[in-house]
Amino acid sequence: MNSVFVIGVGLIGGSFALDIKGIYPNCKIFGIDTNKSHLQEAKEVGIIDAEASLQDLKSADLVVIAIPVDATLNVLPEVLDNISEETIVFDAGSTKEDICLQVKNHPRRRNYLAAHPIAGTEFSGPKAAIKGLYKNKTNIICEVEDTAFKLQERALKLFSDLGMRIRYMNPKAHDKHIAYVSHLSHISSFMLGKTVIEKEKNERDIFDMAGSGFESTVRLAKSSPAMWTPIFQQNKTNVIETLDEYISNLKHFKKLMENEDFEAVFKEMEDANHIKHILNGIK
Amino acid sequence: MNSVFVIGVGLIGGSFALDIKGIYPNCKIFGIDTNKSHLQEAKEVGIIDAEASLQDLKSADLVVIAIPVDATLNVLPEVLDNISEETIVFDAGSTKEDICLQVKNHPRRRNYLAAHPIAGTEFSGPKAAIKGLYKNKTNIICEVEDTAFKLQERALKLFSDLGMRIRYMNPKAHDKHIAYVSHLSHISSFMLGKTVIEKEKNERDIFDMAGSGFESTVRLAKSSPAMWTPIFQQNKTNVIETLDEYISNLKHFKKLMENEDFEAVFKEMEDANHIKHILNGIK
Numbered sequence: 315m316n317s318v319f320v321i322g323v324g325l326i327g328g329s330f331a332l333d334i335k336g337i338y339p340n341c342k343i344f345g346i347d348t349n350k351s352h353l354q355e356a357k358e359v360g361i362i363d364a365e366a367s368l369q370d371l372k373s374a375d376l377v378v379i380a381i382p383v384d385a386t387l388n389v390l391p392e393v394l395d396n397i398s399e400e401t402i403v404f405d406a407g408s409t410k411e412d413i414c415l416q417v418k419n420h421p422r423r424r425n426y427l428a429a430h431p432i433a434g435t436e437f438s439g440p441k442a443a444i445k446g447l448y449k450n451k452t453n454i455i456c457e458v459e460d461t462a463f464k465l466q467e468r469a470l471k472l473f474s475d476l477g478m479r480i481r482y483m484n485p486k487a488h489d490k491h492i493a494y495v496s497h498l499s500h501i502s503s504f505m506l507g508k509t510v511i512e513k514e515k516n517e518r519d520i521f522d523m524a525g526s527g528f529e530s531t532v533r534l535a536k537s538s539p540a541m542w543t544p545i546f547q548q549n550k551t552n553v554i555e556t557l558d559e560y561i562s563n564l565k566h567f568k569k570l571m572e573n574e575d576f577e578a579v580f581k582e583m584e585d586a587n588h589i590k591h592i593l594n595g596i597k
Numbered sequence: 598m599n600s601v602f603v604i605g606v607g608l609i610g611g612s613f614a615l616d617i618k619g620i621y622p623n624c625k626i627f628g629i630d631t632n633k634s635h636l637q638e639a640k641e642v643g644i645i646d647a648e649a650s651l652q653d654l655k656s657a658d659l660v661v662i663a664i665p666v667d668a669t670l671n672v673l674p675e676v677l678d679n680i681s682e683e684t685i686v687f688d689a690g691s692t693k694e695d696i697c698l699q700v701k702n703h704p705r706r707r708n709y710l711a712a713h714p715i716a717g718t719e720f721s722g723p724k725a726a727i728k729g730l731y732k733n734k735t736n737i738i739c740e741v742e743d744t745a746f747k748l749q750e751r752a753l754k755l756f757s758d759l760g761m762r763i764r765y766m767n768p769k770a771h772d773k774h775i776a777y778v779s780h781l782s783h784i785s786s787f788m789l790g791k792t793v794i795e796k797e798k799n800e801r802d803i804f805d806m807a808g809s810g811f812e813s814t815v816r817l818a819k820s821s822p823a824m825w826t827p828i829f830q831q832n833k834t835n836v837i838e839t840l841d842e843y844i845s846n847l848k849h850f851k852k853l854m855e856n857e858d859f860e861a862v863f864k865e866m867e868d869a870n871h872i873k874h875i876l877n878g879i880k
Contacts, residue, residue, distance in 0.1 A: 523764070523774055
């Protein structure tokens with residue numbers, strides 16, 4: 315790996331750049347970003363060696379696309395237009411169906427690997443990038459059979475060096491399940507933040523009462539709207555389905571409380587406790 | 598402080614016991630608990646020196662009550678019946694109005710300090726007790742003026758030695774605001790856990806897709822139903838109000854998605870981002 319291009323030098327792209335540099339110390343890392351101050355910051359903190367543009371991609375061994383998923387729909391075909399036969403491109407988007415469809419018939423489709431590394435924090439931008447972000451994290455790969463074998467191999471070798479575990483899924487299944495285990499969590503957290511802020515706007519010191527439990531459930535409400543809006547847009551149908559079920563479960567819980575059926579309230583929580591065993595499986 | 602009684606030797610009571618022993622190494626700590634195996638465990642892990650019963654409270658300098666809030670309603674009057682004039686009693690319950698009402702006219706009311714230390718984890722039982730749990734945490738004290746001055750002083754000295762910051766509130770305001778910054782978070786998390794478990798019950802490996810974001814929002818769904826059911830029962834009116842607002846915010850978000858008004862979706866999240874500044878204030 316001599317020449318790596320990172321499109322989007324924020325948390326996700328920047329963290330890839332840092333670890334790739336660690337694994338291949340002699341490779342040169344180029345950054346592409348519409349945000350000029352992010353490029354400047356990325357150079358300052360040592361994420362990239364130099365700025366570049368899409369026209370420079372001919373020389374790339376690897377292109378990492380880590381930008382909002384609406385931008386990916388536009389940029390990915392253009393990237394494929396500009397690379398060489400030997401370049402492997404992967405993205406890191408939280409939706410996969412629309413992105414895979416977008417390049418389904420592109421002559422360079424076999425140079426693209428559809429990926430979703432399940433990693434991140436609630437922060438964004440180059441300064442949020444961290445070394446080791448991907449260690450022990452899951453990377454979901456879609457339509458692997460549509461990527462050229464030797465190029466798959468190069469990407470998979472990198473993911474293995476980063477310490478990631480790989481799961482293969484089709485894009486439809488990815489988008490459906492990720493709505494439950496990621497997209498819904500973000501909405502539940504954003505709306506929890508909204509509910510409390512609205513109520514307590516005139517009583518700022520009330521937040522002195524908030525403990526680590528509140529902090530944990532509301533953490534994702536710090537996430538970037540620019541990143542999440544297009545995710546919800548592309549995964550609209552699945553996300554609305556999860557929201558319907560979540561709202562219906564909340565209404566049922568409220569109904570049980572109104573009916574003073576606290577045995578059933580207990581049972582609801584006891585059933586949800588089952589998440590303990592499931593989460594133990596994650597780590 | 599020579600003689601301390603801890604009623605309920607779980608996470609909260611046990612953590613008090615550990616730190617009190619650290620501050621007053623010569624004091625003797627007695628445990629009272631209806632769960633005999635918890636008492637046994639508490640002795641084994643060094644949380645308490647000996648078992649005791651409510652009839653032994655005459656000699657107590659301090660009694661800490663850390664049991665579910667429904668049990669507190671029964672036990673607190675009995676504790677006050679059994680203590681001496683020199684004993685200070687505080688509880689750690691997550692509701693304050695019903696508990697304060699319960700002992701409003703008790704002849705020993707001035708020996709009681711209504712407290713709510715905002716601290717804990719999603720775990721429970723003596724083995725979940727940890728040293729330093731209360732350091733830099735908020736302790737909400739209600740109706741402080743109803744506690745005898747010299748006894749207030751003894752409790753406040755302890756809280757100060759534990760590193761806690763004190764906030765004074767009336768019980769009604771406590772119960773109203775804590776519904777937003779604590780009780781609602783728990784329900785949002787329990788129901789998130791339920792929604793995902795129901796959907797994914799036949800596809801356990803889907804949880805491989807879950808990342809730290811899901812883990813953070815669903816963490817509180819591991820909490821004890823035995824502790825939380827009576828909290829929701831005692832704070833029913835306030836909790837239902839917060840649930841109404843939360844559900845209405847979620848429905849509005851869903852409506853915006855259905856209408857494909859993604860500018861408004863962006864705005865919703867941007868507004869909720871404000872929680873960043875508020876949470877920075879907490880730490």
